[in-house]
Amino acid sequence: xxxxxxxxxxxxxxxxxxxxxxxxxxxxxxxxxxxxxxxxxxxxxxxxxxxxxxxxxxxxxxxxxxxxxxxxxxxxxxxxxxxxxxxxxxxxxxxxxxxxxxxxxxxxxxxxxxxxxxxxxxxxxxxxxxxxxxxxxxxxxxxxxxxxxxxxxxxxxxxxxxxxxxxxxxxxxxxxxxxxxxxxxxxxxxxxxxxxxxxxxxxxxxxxxxxxxxxxxxxxxxxxxxxxxxxxxxxxxxxxxxxxxxxxxxxxxxxxxxxxxxxxxxxxxxxxxxxxxxxxxxxxxxxxxxxxxxxxxxxxxxxxxxxxxxxxxxxxxxxxxxxxxx
Amino acid sequence: xxxxxxxxxxxxxxxxxxxxxxxxxxxxxxxxxxxxxxxxxxxxxxxxxxxxxxxxxxxxxxxxxxxxxxxxxxxxxxxxxxxxx
Numbered sequence: 233x234x235x236x237x238x239x240x241x242x243x244x245x246x247x248x249x250x251x252x253x254x255x256x257x258x259x260x261x262x263x264x265x266x267x268x269x270x271x272x273x274x275x276x277x278x279x280x281x282x283x284x285x286x287x288x289x290x291x292x293x294x295x296x297x298x299x300x301x302x303x304x305x306x307x308x309x310x311x312x313x314x315x316x317x318x319x320x321x322x323x324x325x326x327x328x329x330x331x332x333x334x335x336x337x338x339x340x341x342x343x344x345x346x347x348x349x350x351x352x353x354x355x356x357x358x359x360x361x362x363x364x365x366x367x368x369x370x371x372x373x374x375x376x377x378x379x380x381x382x383x384x385x386x387x388x389x390x391x392x393x394x395x396x397x398x399x400x401x402x403x404x405x406x407x408x409x410x411x412x413x414x415x416x417x418x419x420x421x422x423x424x425x426x427x428x429x430x431x432x433x434x435x436x437x438x439x440x441x442x443x444x445x446x447x448x449x450x451x452x453x454x455x456x457x458x459x460x461x462x463x464x465x466x467x468x469x470x471x472x473x474x475x476x477x478x479x480x481x482x483x484x485x486x487x488x489x490x491x492x493x494x495x496x497x498x499x500x501x502x503x504x505x506x507x508x509x510x511x512x513x514x515x516x517x518x519x520x521x522x523x524x525x526x527x528x529x530x531x532x533x534x535x536x537x538x539x540x541x542x543x544x545x546x547x548x549x550x551x552x553x554x555x556x557x558x
Numbered sequence: 559x560x561x562x563x564x565x566x567x568x569x570x571x572x573x574x575x576x577x578x579x580x581x582x583x584x585x586x587x588x589x590x591x592x593x594x595x596x597x598x599x600x601x602x603x604x605x606x607x608x609x610x611x612x613x614x615x616x617x618x619x620x621x622x623x624x625x626x627x628x629x630x631x632x633x634x635x636x637x638x639x640x641x642x643x
Contacts, residue, residue, distance in 0.1 A: 276626075277626075278622070278625040278626045278628070278629040279629075281626070281629035281630055281632075281633055282629050282632070284633055285629070285632055285633050285636055288633065288636050288637060288640065289636065289640075292640045400588070400589040403588060403589060404589065404590070498641075501640065501641060502641065505637050505640075505641065508637075509637070534609070534613075534623070534626065534627075536570070537570075537573060537605075537608070537609060537612075538630055540570075540573055540574065540577060541573075541577070541605055541630070541634055542634075543577075544577045544580065544581060544601075545634055545637050545638060547581060548581070548584060548638065548641070549637070549641060551585075552641055552642075553588065553589075555589060556589070556591070557589055
């Protein structure tokens with residue numbers, strides 16, 4: 233200690249003798265602008281905002297990590313959707329009728345293909361038109377014994393109700409093209425609940441088709457066409473299906489998750505994020521109010537700009553709609 | 559705060575316009591998450607530049623202001639990008 237320069241000794245001494253701040257003083261410095269925090273709430277200092285960034289990242293990671301703790305995750309997270317195959321068919325037909333197109337008829341084989349596709353997605357844990365083993369929608373359709381001239385597929389997950397899901401499909405040009413395609417006369421729908429990538433969800437698989445049964449004259453093969461988001465294919469097939477088999481019933485599945493609604497991962501993420509925003513916005517308002525009363529000289533008020541931006545983010549978070557389409 | 563708003567009508571007008579355009583576009587492109595993320599990044603970059611330029615014009619730009627806008631922009635971008643994942 234004696235070898236230390238005098239300046240360092242003095243610093244060491246003062247650091248050792250300074251008392252830790254009480255809780256009330258610490259909280260006051262976090263929120264109340266004063267000479268101790270350069271007349272700006274400590275929570276609004278850049279380093280504090282960077283800590284908030286870490287909190288946001290940590291909360292997001294925490295919600296995602298719940299999948300690795302099934303017991304704990306299941307106690308907090310849940311999922312409920314009131315989507316039914318009948319509703320999907322009714323609303324899709326409503327869209328077609330509005331455009332002057334004939335309604336689609338449920339086909340049992342297409343519904344079985346849709347069900348097989350959904351079950352395959354849960355079994356192999358993927359979310360795509362193409363399975364990890366390379367199987368496309370057409371393989372499921374052919375596997376169900378449906379011979380088609382043209383076929384298409386729309387996928388959806390994480391939607392709470394049918395209306396939002398159909399709206400999302402209609403807002404996407406490629407999915408809309410499938411729904412309003414005048415070549416399609418039949419459809420199969422499967423609504424399946426299960427765990428995908430660690431979280432409970434509802435998958436909706438919609439398979440469109442026009443049967444090859446009506447083929448009378450030999451046709452020229454048409455090149456397969458696959459669109460970006462929704463899958464659609466037009467092929468020439470020689471196999472002809474008997475009419476009686478084409479008009480099979482729909483596949484409807486039980487909805488075992490309807491009673492287990494607690495919080496979805498999105499709800500939990502939104503709640504964490506909104507809590508962070510609420511704390512910052514409240515501090516911004518308080519800091520602005522105190523500064524104004526003290527007439528602290530500022531040529532440009534940062535708080536108002538920050539408040540407007542956080543207001544926009546709050547709006548986005550509150551009205552952000554769940555659901556993905558493929 | 560109201561006084562500041564009237565003193566810097568143009569700057570706040572531009573910011574309000576940008577917020578309105580961002581919110582409109584964000585919901586117009588739904589359910590396209592990629593477009594939503596792109597809009598979020600553009601909006602955050604705009605806000606950072608808006609903050610820097612307005613403080614520079616008011617002759618009040620310093621390192622602290624710069625880091626504050628950087629930190630706020632980073633936080634906003636994280637909130638918007640993570641919710642659209």
